[in-house]
Amino acid sequence: MGRLFYLSQSLSPVKCAHFDAKQCLSCRHIQTPLAEQLTAKSAVLRQLLHGLPVQEWLAPVGGPENGFRNKAKMVVLGAAHQPILGIVSPSGEPVSLCDCQLYPDDMQQLLHRLQLFVRQAGIPPYRVDKQKGELKFILLTRSRVRGEYMLRFVLRSTDAIARIERELPALLSEYPQIKVVSVNLQPVHMAILEGDTEMFLTEATRLEERFNDVPLSIRPKSFFQTHPMVAEKLYQTAREWTAELAPQSIWDLFCGVGGFGLHCASGDIALTGIEIEPEAIACAKQSAEAMGLEKVQFTALDSTEFASGKQAQDKPDLIIVNPPRRGIGQSLCHSLSEFAPKAILYSSCNPHTLASDLRQIKGYHITKVQLFDMFPHTDHFEVLTLLVKDV
Ligand SMILES: C[S@@+](CC[C@H](N)C(=O)[O-])C[C@H]1O[C@@H](n2cnc3c(N)ncnc32)[C@H](O)[C@@H]1O
Numbered sequence: 001m002g003r004l005f006y007l008s009q010s011l012s013p014v015k016c017a018h019f020d021a022k023q024c025l026s027c028r029h030i031q032t033p034l035a036e037q038l039t040a041k042s043a044v045l046r047q048l049l050h051g052l053p054v055q056e057w058l059a060p061v062g063g064p065e066n067g068f069r070n071k072a073k074m075v076v077l078g079a080a081h082q083p084i085l086g087i088v089s090p091s092g093e094p095v096s097l098c099d100c101q102l103y104p105d106d107m108q109q110l111l112h113r114l115q116l117f118v119r120q121a122g123i124p125p126y127r128v129d130k131q132k133g134e135l136k137f138i139l140l141t142r143s144r145v146r147g148e149y150m151l152r153f154v155l156r157s158t159d160a161i162a163r164i165e166r167e168l169p170a171l172l173s174e175y176p177q178i179k180v181v182s183v184n185l186q187p188v189h190m191a192i193l194e195g196d197t198e199m200f201l202t203e204a205t206r207l208e209e210r211f212n213d214v215p216l217s218i219r220p221k222s223f224f225q226t227h228p229m230v231a232e233k234l235y236q237t238a239r240e241w242t243a244e245l246a247p248q249s250i251w252d253l254f255c256g257v258g259g260f261g262l263h264c265a266s267g268d269i270a271l272t273g274i275e276i277e278p279e280a281i282a283c284a285k286q287s288a289e290a291m292g293l294e295k296v297q298f299t300a301l302d303s304t305e306f307a308s309g310k311q312a313q314d315k316p317d318l319i320i321v322n323p324p325r326r327g328i329g330q331s332l333c334h335s336l337s338e339f340a341p342k343a344i345l346y347s348s349c350n351p352h353t354l355a356s357d358l359r360q361i362k363g364y365h366i367t368k369v370q371l372f373d374m375f376p377h378t379d380h381f382e383v384l385t386l387l388v389k390d391v
């Protein structure tokens with residue numbers, strides 16, 4: 001593999017007091033310098049793709065070692081008079097992670113302020129053991145381009161909404177960069193993070209983001225990449241590889257809010273984006289409109305059904321797939337082999353399912369593989385792979 005490419009170089013490990021105290025073990029490799037982590041990830045990837053001929057291994061792409069993460073999912077713990085936003089440690093104690101260094105400084109500051117907000121509003125944290133209390137999680141997402149926030153309260157019932165609304169004006173005047181506030185109702189006593197009902201407490205319902213020159217939107221239920229700096233490079237790379245192929249038409253399957261397709265499309269290229277979550281599709285449509293793209297169609301559908309259904313008759317030159325961790329599976333691998341587009345661009349956050357899917361797609365050879373370090377300090381990473389049809 002070529003030289004590592006970093007936005008910032010670091011040879012010494014990052015220190016995290018919570019990790020050292022065994023309070024939070026999420027970053028299991030945080031004591032290893034980032035460059036070494038990436039070398040180890042590259043070795044894992046090579047091992048998993050062993051036996052698959054790869055023409056070119058490109059240099060892995062990394063970012064800064066902290067301050068990169070745009071999304072915080074905080075469990076609300078403690079009591080109404082002393083709430084804690086964080087996690088339950090492996091030894092069972094509540095730990096505040098408002099100072100987690102993965103978040104930018106301004107986000108850490110806001111998390112501390114939100115801890116105070118919960119206290120001032122007097123909202124009782126939900127107690128899993130007693131099945132009592134109201135506030136389960138606080139979800140905070142930051143748009144990098146504008147430094148703006150989407151704040152979501154996950155509540156057991158509507159009982160605490162009046163208390164949130166009472167304290168909200170003071171919070172919003174102190175933090176005008178909070179643009180979207182909503183309540184998500186999750187009434188079930190289960191480990192799931194959020195429920196179906198979303199109630200907005202602000203007029204705005206989406207956060208504006210921009211990667212490279214592409215405007216993107218973040219809505220409560222739309223998937224969005226959590227490492228903007230590396231995601232931006234991932235999309236840009238997909239765009240450059242696509243330009244070399246000069247396709248007339250593209251499918252972007254599992255398109256989310258459209259990041260890949262919108263980077264790769266242009267006025268001349270027809271783009272079809274397919275995604276299961278309607279909120280994400282609404283965002284993608286809005287971005288396409290803002291970009292003035294006309295030959296674009298985004299539809300909320302199951303990707304596998306779409307690819308195996310009648311609508312699949314107009315076969316594209318390029319199919320982009322960016323599935324969840326489970327991969328695309330046998331049926332979609334089969335459909336891709338049958339459609340036989342000129343090329344397939346597969347971006348994966350799980351190299352295990354990627355390796356098994358690649359072995360099931362027939363009639364293609366892998367021309368490029370590049371690792372993107374989207375999840376520093378963990379075992380996870382993103383991989384972009386280009387498959388070109390055999391002649
Ligand atoms: C890893 S995310 C990628 C999203 C997008 N490509 C991006 O770059 O942000 C996977 C996406 O697949 C969507 N998804 C999950 N199952 C799906 C299915 N069966 N058909 C279509 N989309 C699905 C999820 O909602 C999610 O938006």
Ligand code: SF4
Nearest residue numbers: 016018024026027100
């Ligand atoms: S998630 Fe934050 S607090 Fe936990 S180990 Fe990583 S850096 Fe430390």
